[in-house]
Amino acid sequence: MRHLMSPLDFSVEELDELLNLANDIEKDPKKYAHACDGKKLATCFYEPSTRTRLSFEAAMLNLGGSVLGFSSADSSSAAKGESVSDTIRIISCYADICAMRHPKEGAPLVASLHSNIPVINAGDGGHQHPTQTLTDLLTIHSLKGRLDNLTIGLCGDLKFGRTVHSLINALIRYPGIRFVLISPEELKVPSYIREEVLNRNHIPYEEVIRLEDAMDKLDILYMTRVQKERFFNEEDYVRMKDFYILDKKKMELAPKDMLVLHPLPRVNEISVEVDNDPRAVYFKQAQYGVYVRMALILTLLGIQV
Amino acid sequence: MRHLMSPLDFSVEELDELLNLANDIEKDPKKYAHACDGKKLATCFYEPSTRTRLSFEAAMLNLGGSVLGFSSADSSSAAKGESVSDTIRIISCYADICAMRHPKEGAPLVASLHSNIPVINAGDGGHQHPTQTLTDLLTIHSLKGRLDNLTIGLCGDLKFGRTVHSLINALIRYPGIRFVLISPEELKVPSYIREEVLNRNHIPYEEVIRLEDAMDKLDILYMTRVQKERFFNEEDYVRMKDFYILDKKKMELAPKDMLVLHPLPRVNEISVEVDNDPRAVYFKQAQYGVYVRMALILTLLGIQV
Amino acid sequence: MRHLMSPLDFSVEELDELLNLANDIEKDPKKYAHACDGKKLATCFYEPSTRTRLSFEAAMLNLGGSVLGFSSADSSSAAKGESVSDTIRIISCYADICAMRHPKEGAPLVASLHSNIPVINAGDGGHQHPTQTLTDLLTIHSLKGRLDNLTIGLCGDLKFGRTVHSLINALIRYPGIRFVLISPEELKVPSYIREEVLNRNHIPYEEVIRLEDAMDKLDILYMTRVQKERFFNEEDYVRMKDFYILDKKKMELAPKDMLVLHPLPRVNEISVEVDNDPRAVYFKQAQYGVYVRMALILTLLGIQV
Numbered sequence: 077m078r079h080l081m082s083p084l085d086f087s088v089e090e091l092d093e094l095l096n097l098a099n100d101i102e103k104d105p106k107k108y109a110h111a112c113d114g115k116k117l118a119t120c121f122y123e124p125s126t127r128t129r130l131s132f133e134a135a136m137l138n139l140g141g142s143v144l145g146f147s148s149a150d151s152s153s154a155a156k157g158e159s160v161s162d163t164i165r166i167i168s169c170y171a172d173i174c175a176m177r178h179p180k181e182g183a184p185l186v187a188s189l190h191s192n193i194p195v196i197n198a199g200d201g202g203h204q205h206p207t208q209t210l211t212d213l214l215t216i217h218s219l220k221g222r223l224d225n226l227t228i229g230l231c232g233d234l235k236f237g238r239t240v241h242s243l244i245n246a247l248i249r250y251p252g253i254r255f256v257l258i259s260p261e262e263l264k265v266p267s268y269i270r271e272e273v274l275n276r277n278h279i280p281y282e283e284v285i286r287l288e289d290a291m292d293k294l295d296i297l298y299m300t301r302v303q304k305e306r307f308f309n310e311e312d313y314v315r316m317k318d319f320y321i322l323d324k325k326k327m328e329l330a331p332k333d334m335l336v337l338h339p340l341p342r343v344n345e346i347s348v349e350v351d352n353d354p355r356a357v358y359f360k361q362a363q364y365g366v367y368v369r370m371a372l373i374l375t376l377l378g379i380q381v
Numbered sequence: 382m383r384h385l386m387s388p389l390d391f392s393v394e395e396l397d398e399l400l401n402l403a404n405d406i407e408k409d410p411k412k413y414a415h416a417c418d419g420k421k422l423a424t425c426f427y428e429p430s431t432r433t434r435l436s437f438e439a440a441m442l443n444l445g446g447s448v449l450g451f452s453s454a455d456s457s458s459a460a461k462g463e464s465v466s467d468t469i470r471i472i473s474c475y476a477d478i479c480a481m482r483h484p485k486e487g488a489p490l491v492a493s494l495h496s497n498i499p500v501i502n503a504g505d506g507g508h509q510h511p512t513q514t515l516t517d518l519l520t521i522h523s524l525k526g527r528l529d530n531l532t533i534g535l536c537g538d539l540k541f542g543r544t545v546h547s548l549i550n551a552l553i554r555y556p557g558i559r560f561v562l563i564s565p566e567e568l569k570v571p572s573y574i575r576e577e578v579l580n581r582n583h584i585p586y587e588e589v590i591r592l593e594d595a596m597d598k599l600d601i602l603y604m605t606r607v608q609k610e611r612f613f614n615e616e617d618y619v620r621m622k623d624f625y626i627l628d629k630k631k632m633e634l635a636p637k638d639m640l641v642l643h644p645l646p647r648v649n650e651i652s653v654e655v656d657n658d659p660r661a662v663y664f665k666q667a668q669y670g671v672y673v674r675m676a677l678i679l680t681l682l683g684i685q686v
Numbered sequence: 687m688r689h690l691m692s693p694l695d696f697s698v699e700e701l702d703e704l705l706n707l708a709n710d711i712e713k714d715p716k717k718y719a720h721a722c723d724g725k726k727l728a729t730c731f732y733e734p735s736t737r738t739r740l741s742f743e744a745a746m747l748n749l750g751g752s753v754l755g756f757s758s759a760d761s762s763s764a765a766k767g768e769s770v771s772d773t774i775r776i777i778s779c780y781a782d783i784c785a786m787r788h789p790k791e792g793a794p795l796v797a798s799l800h801s802n803i804p805v806i807n808a809g810d811g812g813h814q815h816p817t818q819t820l821t822d823l824l825t826i827h828s829l830k831g832r833l834d835n836l837t838i839g840l841c842g843d844l845k846f847g848r849t850v851h852s853l854i855n856a857l858i859r860y861p862g863i864r865f866v867l868i869s870p871e872e873l874k875v876p877s878y879i880r881e882e883v884l885n886r887n888h889i890p891y892e893e894v895i896r897l898e899d900a901m902d903k904l905d906i907l908y909m910t911r912v913q914k915e916r917f918f919n920e921e922d923y924v925r926m927k928d929f930y931i932l933d934k935k936k937m938e939l940a941p942k943d944m945l946v947l948h949p950l951p952r953v954n955e956i957s958v959e960v961d962n963d964p965r966a967v968y969f970k971q972a973q974y975g976v977y978v979r980m981a982l983i984l985t986l987l988g989i990q991v
Contacts, residue, residue: 109419114719116747126451133449134475137421144743146736158951169973170744341463363474414724431756438754439780442726646768668779
């Protein structure tokens, strides 16, 4: 039995298969409409995450399966002191596959060790959120036609941004990848990513402070939020905040085929005037999130259509 | 694509069709049991409303569809600062139709402007609650056989009662409608309803203080709750509260074919001794609420059976 | 129409039928996969209980039915002051059967008196939790092959433990039952159970303080939690707490075919080192909980497969 804890759990070849399956689902959803008839997904969310939970639920329902679960810890047995390893053994009696979100790093891993059903890590603290990364990869793969030979700009909070770190780790497995890291000094990529991931693997990258200085070089711009409270002082924040807000004017500097991604929710880091730009694909990304989760459920359940 | 924001979004003719469809569903539910196979309803409830949410869910399940969503704002991305217009674009990727409840007036309308799927206003603050009005109309239409030539008593809090205002607006489109407005001075229908709705459209109405004084004239008695905190002073409340509690004794004053409706939940404004009176149809009303929502879902999705 | 309020609502013969049906479901689940097509279960949980709620939902989904409901009181109309008897009349319009959990004793009974659909008591305060008892009985029946001629050890908080009291009441209807009651002085079985249930029915039992002193006599060991706050003083708690923790060493004293049950969740009253002992069946018990609820739903809905 197989679980998904990290986006790197799949080899590049396996990932290819998964993404191809997702693309086939996109092309012919009816073919898969009954693939999971009689199967049940448990969504065990120890912290709320509507978007991720609903994406999983939509995926399972699209496959003809059904869904049960909980959407926050206070409605779960965790409040009574039950361990995650006990809970998953019970959930194994109720469902065929489980998507687990947990505020503590490693909780889904512990669950997977005691589970009789496949467990998907749907986000564990600041650690991993592999289905977001799969979503990002499928979006790029589908709309760019490739995952290699790309210049990817990562913009915003690169220090704490879990999705950014995962995406870097996932993309360096493909040839010809280069990064432009766009962030304030305070929020630069942590040194272990720079040293152990980028340098060790001889991945070319540059670091810039202002979004304007990167726009013209990018195939992909991956936006994330810059939270005010991350800055050292108010003055820095006021001086720099506009550097990281994507607007129409900055989009004029970008190549015509550059894509803008965002894990969502956005607050104000992308101006709504960008939404109608054909290069803005962050809402399409949400749709790809459903397809890739459908492919993932099928793969982990070993169901072939 | 069509949304439902206000009960007046449908013309009288369209409403006729909707109510006829609901009656056909009532007569032969099996015929519709698979009409929405493979379709998904998203229930996006930014404030809790169990009754309304479950009515929508029952409706979709009765049609063979499935349901996903959230039941309060704290389990949604709203907590992270996402706008309603972003949320609906995501929900559009997850579902085929959305029922949205929101504490802010106009939020469902904003959603509908950015949505790729039909949006149903399931209540927005003190503003509109169109499916309650459709429920009321279906109940009257089904049990009285007509929506015209009726004398309707509206009792209770007519000042703040959203359902009452909607019902007035919906019924004045039919000929021969007259109202008896039963409320304490403090809770009379707002003047804009009196002036711009009733007087402008030459709708006959009278205003009375005591329920007893209205009973014998009514075809329909629509009860609502009178909340203690709405009164100017405790003395008024004590003096008048019994005027607005419907009991067996007051029912004796009513015509034999008068119907009692209530949007529910009731607290004590209808004595439980009235429940077994055949004229008390407020629980049947809940059943009609499911039928009319089934008809609405089919209509907005453009599904013909 | 029939409801389930107490485990004693079923005669011994009816219970036999129910357990046989559950065993048939276990043997051939596919046979029942569409037994409830088009039926809806409402889970009305006025207090959270994830395990029980999900067990009911899994049961209904396994039968091909669907589920709607609420998982805590604050998302229900109860917050608006609606009575349980009104709520169930509404729920009767939305679903075909209802599982109700309520913090107040007797609330599901009140609901059943006003309901048009079967109501299952899914736990009412410290009073009854009949589907837990049915689960316990099915587990014993399935794994021991009988419900008569058994020596059952009940360990832990026997004073407040609702499941323990229910199980005693259910088992004394079978011949050859004897109990070993294992608890600290403070948490002994209440005297009305001793007098009116055990003595009156001439059921042999003994009371011991330490788990070790009971192990070698038991066919079944039913563990429950001992909460620190139940003890009179800290000193007693420290002195005695280990008496009620089941570990590998104590298991060595037990017969080879003794079964360990636990209603779950457990905190630390069973050491995890016991989990892999083939006699530890508390996780299997959770699976039986689904089967018995499937059988119950079919029985109350009068569906024969």
